[in-house]
Amino acid sequence: MRKVYVIAANSLTRSARDRRSLIMLLVMPLVLIAILGITLGNMMSGGKISTFRVVVVNQDQGAALPAGPGLNLGKTLAEDVFGSAEARRVMVAAPAADFESAQAEVTAGRAVAAVYVPPTYSADILAGRTTRIQVVTDPGQPTLAHIVMQVVGGFADQVSFGNLAARALGPDQARQLLTARAKSPLLDEKSLPRLQEVSSGARPVSGLQYYAAAMAIMFMVMTAFTRARDILQERQGGTLSRMLATPTSSRQIAAGQILGSMVVLLAQFLVLMLGTHFFYGVYWGPWIPVLALGLAFTLASTGIATLTAAYARDPHVVDLAVGLAGNIFAVLSGGMFPLYLFPPGLQAVARLIPNYWGLKGFLDQMGGVGPGGLTLPLLVLAVTGLATGLLGARRLATREV
Amino acid sequence: MLQVKNIVKRFGDKEAVRGVSLEVGRGESFGLLGPNGAGKSTTISIICGLLRPDQGEVIVGGHSVAEEPVKAKRVMGVVPQDIALYPTLSARENLAFWGSLYDLSGRELQSRMDEALEIVSLTDRQKDRINTYSGGMKRRINVAAALLHRPQLLIMDEPTVGIDPQSRNNILETVRRLNQEKSMTVLYTSHYMEEVEYLCQRLAIIDHGQVIARGSLDEVRHLVGTDATIRLKIANPDEALVAASADVPGVRQARADEGALVALVSDAAAVLSPLMATVAGQGKKVTGIEVQEPNLEAVFLHLTGRALRD
Numbered sequence: 001m002r003k004v005y006v007i008a009a010n011s012l013t014r015s016a017r018d019r020r021s022l023i024m025l026l027v028m029p030l031v032l033i034a035i036l037g038i039t040l041g042n043m044m045s046g047g048k049i050s051t052f053r054v055v056v057v058n059q060d061q062g063a064a065l066p067a068g069p070g071l072n073l074g075k076t077l078a079e080d081v082f083g084s085a086e087a088r089r090v091m092v093a094a095p096a097a098d099f100e101s102a103q104a105e106v107t108a109g110r111a112v113a114a115v116y117v118p119p120t121y122s123a124d125i126l127a128g129r130t131t132r133i134q135v136v137t138d139p140g141q142p143t144l145a146h147i148v149m150q151v152v153g154g155f156a157d158q159v160s161f162g163n164l165a166a167r168a169l170g171p172d173q174a175r176q177l178l179t180a181r182a183k184s185p186l187l188d189e190k191s192l193p194r195l196q197e198v199s200s201g202a203r204p205v206s207g208l209q210y211y212a213a214a215m216a217i218m219f220m221v222m223t224a225f226t227r228a229r230d231i232l233q234e235r236q237g238g239t240l241s242r243m244l245a246t247p248t249s250s251r252q253i254a255a256g257q258i259l260g261s262m263v264v265l266l267a268q269f270l271v272l273m274l275g276t277h278f279f280y281g282v283y284w285g286p287w288i289p290v291l292a293l294g295l296a297f298t299l300a301s302t303g304i305a306t307l308t309a310a311y312a313r314d315p316h317v318v319d320l321a322v323g324l325a326g327n328i329f330a331v332l333s334g335g336m337f338p339l340y341l342f343p344p345g346l347q348a349v350a351r352l353i354p355n356y357w358g359l360k361g362f363l364d365q366m367g368g369v370g371p372g373g374l375t376l377p378l379l380v381l382a383v384t385g386l387a388t389g390l391l392g393a394r395r396l397a398t399r400e401v
Numbered sequence: 402m403l404q405v406k407n408i409v410k411r412f413g414d415k416e417a418v419r420g421v422s423l424e425v426g427r428g429e430s431f432g433l434l435g436p437n438g439a440g441k442s443t444t445i446s447i448i449c450g451l452l453r454p455d456q457g458e459v460i461v462g463g464h465s466v467a468e469e470p471v472k473a474k475r476v477m478g479v480v481p482q483d484i485a486l487y488p489t490l491s492a493r494e495n496l497a498f499w500g501s502l503y504d505l506s507g508r509e510l511q512s513r514m515d516e517a518l519e520i521v522s523l524t525d526r527q528k529d530r531i532n533t534y535s536g537g538m539k540r541r542i543n544v545a546a547a548l549l550h551r552p553q554l555l556i557m558d559e560p561t562v563g564i565d566p567q568s569r570n571n572i573l574e575t576v577r578r579l580n581q582e583k584s585m586t587v588l589y590t591s592h593y594m595e596e597v598e599y600l601c602q603r604l605a606i607i608d609h610g611q612v613i614a615r616g617s618l619d620e621v622r623h624l625v626g627t628d629a630t631i632r633l634k635i636a637n638p639d640e641a642l643v644a645a646s647a648d649v650p651g652v653r654q655a656r657a658d659e660g661a662l663v664a665l666v667s668d669a670a671a672v673l674s675p676l677m678a679t680v681a682g683q684g685k686k687v688t689g690i691e692v693q694e695p696n697l698e699a700v701f702l703h704l705t706g707r708a709l710r711d
């Protein structure tokens with residue numbers, strides 16, 4: 001057992017000596033978190049980075065009027081309101097054919113809300129009849145749902161004014177009033193919660209927090225590939241052979257290398273977590289769940305490192321993977337831009353990447369989702385880590401030099 | 402101390418080692434001489450338990466490498482052909498790591514490191530990182546790392562390839578001293594015949610994965626015959642000179658060869674002065690002397706028709 005520690009400690013010392021890696025894996029993320037968190041965090045409130053998805057089902061057939069073009073309030077809602085510059089800052093409205101498929105998108109987490117305008121909506125309004133727009137929201141995203149409700153509610157308020165007018169003044173004047181008022185800005189800057197302050201939990205999550213978690217995860221995956229490269233280099237450079245020539249079993253060596261990876265990754269997590277906490281004031285959530293997640297993600301990254309080291313051949317190829325796979329994983333899992341921006345297919349792919357579960361876990365803890373949101377990410381990460389780790393360890397310990 | 406019994410190792414179609422057997426006695430210094438690609442490193446890897454032979458077995462200090470690898474590995478210290486050290490760690494940190502893998506710790510480890518650094522004369526550079534060392538110094542630390550646990554059998558795979566003469570001498574001296582003063586058994590691999598001649602009492606010559614000659618240094622040398630060659634530079638060697646030289650006692654054969662008289666002799670030291678006197682008696686002037694004792698290079702050439710070095 002002592003030799004396992006000796007080999008692990010050797011990995012840690014060498015990692016700490018490697019100045020290029022240290023800068024890559026500790027300094028870079030801290031700098032990036034600051035830059036992205038501040039610049040994109042601001043963009044989030046005014047730009048398109050933070051957009052979430054709403055599915056709008058407009059079945060309104062409109063109402064014909066004696067003179068001029070007919071009235072289609074559903075179209076106004078779908079195109080003018082959800083399509084307004086203000087709304088587009090925070091959300092993307094996608095059309096859908098029917099309410100059921102729209103609801104399915106919400107259930108699947110691909111949209112925050114589904115909005116349904118019935119076929120007779122305009123006609124009912126003009127006739128002074130009671131009618132309603134239906135909205136289904138994701139209960140896991142109360143704040144985003146709130147924004148949608150505000151938009152739809154504001155629209156409905158304006159329209160019900162028209163409804164009253166129709167009863168009092170007749171359809172023609174009601175149409176004029178309605179078209180004028182329905183298009184007036186329903187969202188002003190102040191009434192909108194900034195998206196950088198949006199989370200699925202009770203607490204808002206800032207851009208800084210978002211990128212603290214996302215970059216910690218991305219760079220831990222890069223470290224995992226760096227470790228894999230180092231382990232392969234030991235094989236190529238002859239130090240592995242030399243270890244095997246000592247009275248040390250290949251199992252002890254593999255165990256030492258894996259423990260070394262874990263220690264290096266955990267150290268990196270702690271540095272990034274505590275660094276952003278103390279230097280940038282990033283709130284990560286309650287300590288114990290956050291540490292548990294950190295450990296689980298360390299396990300998953302160690303698994304990646306071990307599996308890669310066990311099956312890859314060329315350390316130079318793995319060295320390329322450090323940057324390439326590290327970034328691709330990060331982008332695909334929402335580590336660069338929030339996942340709402342992605343088409344559904346890619347959003348499904350994200351779930352296959354450990355980064356996704358790590359990021360989800362951390363964001364939920366930052367957002368105050370509580371221990372309930374912890375189970376699935378912890379489980380997925382731990383199982384991934386153990387499965388890949390054991391598979392890799394078996395081969396690592398038996399692979400011929 | 403070491404018995405290698407008919408080992409065979411194939412890499413795919415290629416048979417790198419084709420039935421090599423060696424026996425090295427306790428306290429002996431044994432050379433394994435062969436050109437690049439002969440199968441030396443593969444043989445060493447099998448002895449160290451890094452590669453499993455397709456056939457045959459290896460016994461080290463009474464322990465089968467296949468069955469009791471840990472016991473066998475404790476007996477051996479291995480200096481690999483390539484420098485197997487961590488470049489970003491200092492020499493001492495490297496030694497501490499390798500010593501720990503031989504179960505050394507605490508004060509004992511410290512004193513063994515001092516001792517090993519002393520042996521390779523790098524005590525004053527011990528705190529420097531390996532990547533600041535010259536090639537020769539790296540090779541010396543590479544040797545030191547194999548000495549920490551005071552192995553009974555020191556195995557060296559071409560430890561002097563491509564280094565400066567000073568480091569080379571240091572390593573050769575070290576090995577010779579360890580063998581003669583500490584009676585450490587040595588298995589020394591090289592494609593330099595001078596090194597093997599300097600260090601080893603017995604040797605085997607290996608080529609294409611097979612031992613083509615073995616025995617004591619003298620036995621192997623004389624495989625080509627017992628003769629040394631004396632070559633005297635003479636402007637105009639004529640028939641009379643050749644005939645007179647052939648009559649000198651101890652000269653087996655004499656011939657003229659492009660401005661030189663070449664004589665095959667059994668004992669160069671004894672023949673040289675009467676031969677010179679004869680040449681002078683013929684009124685010829687000697688402008689250069691070359692004496693070639695039988696050597697391993699010649700043996701290899703004789704056995705394979707190729708030179709030992711590429």
Ligand SMILES: Nc1ncnc2c1ncn2[C@@H]1O[C@H](COP(=O)(O)OP(=O)(O)O)[C@@H](O)[C@H]1O
Pocket residue numbers: 412415416417435436437438439440441442443444
């Ligand atoms: N891992 C390997 N895979 C395939 N061929 C190998 C391998 N190792 C050595 N060889 C081949 O086996 C032969 C012997 O190599 P080696 O033992 O390294 O020779 P030496 O050490 O005497 O120079 C060479 O032809 C070499 O190419």
Ligand SMILES: [Mg+2]
Pocket residue numbers: 438441442443482558559
């Ligand atoms: Mg070799």
